[in-house]
Amino acid sequence: MRYDYLVVGAGLYGAVFAYEAKKKGKTCLVVEKRNHIAGNIYCEDISDIHVHKYGAHIFHTSDKKIWDYVNQFAEFNNYINSPIARYKDELYNLPFNMNTFSKMWGITTPKEAQDIIASQIADLHITEPKNLEEQALSLVGRDVYEKLIKGYTEKQWGRDCKDLPSFIIKRLPLRFIYDNNYFNDRYQGIPIGGYTKIVEKLLEGIEVRLNTNYLEHRQELDALADKIIYTGMIDQFYDYKLGVLEYRSVRFETEELPIENYQGNAVVNYTEREVPYTRIIEHKHFEFGKQPTTIISREYSSEWKKGDEPYYPVNNDKNNALYEEYKALADKEQRVIFGGRLGGYKYYDMDKVIAAALEMCEEELN
Numbered sequence: 001m002r003y004d005y006l007v008v009g010a011g012l013y014g015a016v017f018a019y020e021a022k023k024k025g026k027t028c029l030v031v032e033k034r035n036h037i038a039g040n041i042y043c044e045d046i047s048d049i050h051v052h053k054y055g056a057h058i059f060h061t062s063d064k065k066i067w068d069y070v071n072q073f074a075e076f077n078n079y080i081n082s083p084i085a086r087y088k089d090e091l092y093n094l095p096f097n098m099n100t101f102s103k104m105w106g107i108t109t110p111k112e113a114q115d116i117i118a119s120q121i122a123d124l125h126i127t128e129p130k131n132l133e134e135q136a137l138s139l140v141g142r143d144v145y146e147k148l149i150k151g152y153t154e155k156q157w158g159r160d161c162k163d164l165p166s167f168i169i170k171r172l173p174l175r176f177i178y179d180n181n182y183f184n185d186r187y188q189g190i191p192i193g194g195y196t197k198i199v200e201k202l203l204e205g206i207e208v209r210l211n212t213n214y215l216e217h218r219q220e221l222d223a224l225a226d227k228i229i230y231t232g233m234i235d236q237f238y239d240y241k242l243g244v245l246e247y248r249s250v251r252f253e254t255e256e257l258p259i260e261n262y263q264g265n266a267v268v269n270y271t272e273r274e275v276p277y278t279r280i281i282e283h284k285h286f287e288f289g290k291q292p293t294t295i296i297s298r299e300y301s302s303e304w305k306k307g308d309e310p311y312y313p314v315n316n317d318k319n320n321a322l323y324e325e326y327k328a329l330a331d332k333e334q335r336v337i338f339g340g341r342l343g344g345y346k347y348y349d350m351d352k353v354i355a356a357a358l359e360m361c362e363e364e365l366n
Contacts, residue, residue: 001027001224002224002225002226003027003028003029003224003225003226004021004026004027004028004225004226004227005017005018005021005026005027005028005029005225005226005227005228005229006028006029006031006214006221006222006224006225006227006228006229007028007029007030007031007228007229007231008031008214008228008229008230008231008232009030009031009032009039009230009231009232009340009342010030010031010032010034010037010038010039010199010203010208010210011038011039011040011041011199011231011340011353012038012039012041012198012199012340012350012353012354012357013231013339013340013341013343013353013356013357014030014039014229014231014339014340015030015037015038015199015202015203016202016353016354016357016358016361017229017339017357017360017361018030018202018203018206019202019203019206020357020358020361020365021361021365022205022206024365026365028206028207029207029209029221029224029225030203030206030207030208030209031208031209031212031214031221032208032209032210032211032212033211033212033213033214034210034211035210035211036196036210037196037199037200037203037208037210038195038196038198038199038200039054039199040054040055040057040311041054041057041195041196041198041199041350042054042195042196042199043194043195043196045194046256046295047256047291047293047295048289048291049283049284049289049291049293049294049295050193050194050195050283050286050287051254051283051295051297052195052281052283052286052297053252054250054252054309054311055250055252055281055297055299055311056266056267056281056286057195057350058079058081058183058188058189058190058286059076059187059188059189059190059191059350059351060081060183060185060187060188060349060351061185061186061187061188061349061351062184062185062186062187063351063355064186064187066351066354066355067186067187067351069354069358070191070198070351070354072201073191073197073198073201073202074191074192074193074195074197074198074201075191075192076189076190076191076192077189077190077191077192077287077288078189079188079189079190079266079286079287079288080180080181080188081181081182081183081188081266081267082094082180082181082182082265083182083265083266083267083268083269083279084263084265084267084268084269085147085148085152085268085269085271086268086269086270086271087147087148087151087271087272088272090103090147091103092104092147092148093180094148094180094182094269095173095175095180095182096140096144096148096172096173096174096175097174097175097176097177097178097179097180098110098113098175098176098177098178098179099178099180100144100148101113101116101176104143104144104147105143110176110177113176114176116141116143117140117141117144117174119141120141120142120143121137121138121139121140121141123142124137124138124141124142126138129166130166131161131162131163131164131165131166132153132161132162132164132165132166132168132169133145133150133160133161133162133164134166135166135167135168135169135170136149136150136153136161136169136172139169139171139172139174140172140174147271148271149161149169149172149271150271150273151271151272151273151274151275152269152270152271152278153168153169154273155273155276155277155278155301156248156278156301157248157301158248158301158302158303165316167316190286190287192287214230214232215232215236215237222335226335227335227336227337228335228336228337229337229339230336230337230338230339230343231338231339231340231341231342231343232342232343233245233310233342233343234323234326234327234330234338234342234343234344234345235322235326237330237336237338238326238329242322242325242326242329243322244306245313245314245319245322245323245326245345246304246313246314246319247304247308247310247311247312247313247314248301248302248303248304248311248312248314249301249302249303249304249305249308249309249310249311250299250300250301250302250309250311251299251300251302252297252298252299252300253277253297253298253300254295254296254297254298255295255296256293256294256295257293257294257295257296258293259293259294260290260291260292260293260294261282261294262280262282262294262296263280263282263296264285265282265285266281266282266283266285266286267279267280267281268280268282276300277298277299277300278299278300278301279298279299280296280297280298280299281296281297281299282294282295282296283295283296283297310342312347313341313345313346313347315345315346315347319345323345326345337360337364339356339357339360340353340356340357341353344356
């Protein structure tokens with residue numbers, strides 16, 4: 001059989017394209033190297049808990065069109081992301097808000113908090129931040145930086161904050177109100193029943209081949225379709241011939257515990273450098289679970305190497321310049337369209353993935 005499109009990758013971007021293409025009467029074959037669909041938003045059911053296998057995903061958007069689109073495929077609960085930061089035995093609310101400042105300094109009013117932060121910034125005399133440490137200090141002062149930013153960031157990037165470029169932290173929002181909602185977006189929640197169900201509905205009636213590595217069978221798969229939607233790593237597509245794009249990777253240690261409630265919150269960040277993991281996710285709290293046991297995942301950030309799962313692109317000047325070289329090659333392709341987080345070497349929130357896929361569908365299918 002011949003198809004109109006070969007979609008490489010059964011994640012959100014590829015699934016949205018396949019769904020829209022099917023609506024237009026096009027035929028698609030979706031190939032996926034993993035043994036499951038849904039990419040990094042895949043949820044695995046363990047003891048009736050939907051475990052976010054590749055890290056926590058909280059859907060949030062201010063785009064009503066995208067919110068309405070995704071609600072075709074799932075009903076969302078009213079989960080609000082309100083992470084806790086743990087520094088030694090001290091617990092702080094995130095994002096930085098009056099609850100954070102009240103706990104840190106024993107104060108009660110916005111003016112007291114603003115005065116303390118302004119005084120700490122003034123004492124540092126940083127005019128032109130040369131690195132991430134100086135950038136962060138010039139935005140939030142010493143106390144917030146030392147307890148809640150420094151250790152976490154160094155674990156996340158595997159480097160001392162003095163060795164990281166300042167652009168990584170362009171801004172650090174400070175809220176002088178008592179509000180623990182991490183996102184400012186109008187719409188937020190977790191799909192009831194997990195994310196995998198969304199992708200299952202997107203791919204309904206479309207042929208999907210799992211455990212199929214496109215790059216290992218490129219010639220025979222390319223022969224099956226007129227055009228290819230490629231959502232894998234752009235540098236790997238070209239066999240890294242211009243160089244290797246850098247990523248950060250994440251390793252998860254997941255365990256089921258014979259207790260009902262481990263940490264009382266879905267997300268707890270560990271901001272000390274000495275604690276090896278960056279955070280612990282307790283999955284049941286995303287869906288207000290009442291199961292008799294609980295499942296937690298510790299997250300360890302690591303340097304990516306070939307063969308690892310790539311998570312966060314390292315979008316510094318060097319990598320962005322290399323990506324532009326690969327993009328110039330990609331733009332010349334007659335049959336291949338690159339998209340998604342890996343195809344575009346860009347960190348995407350889920351709503352932005354959907355928006356980018358729909359925009360590409362508009363150009364390609366109309």
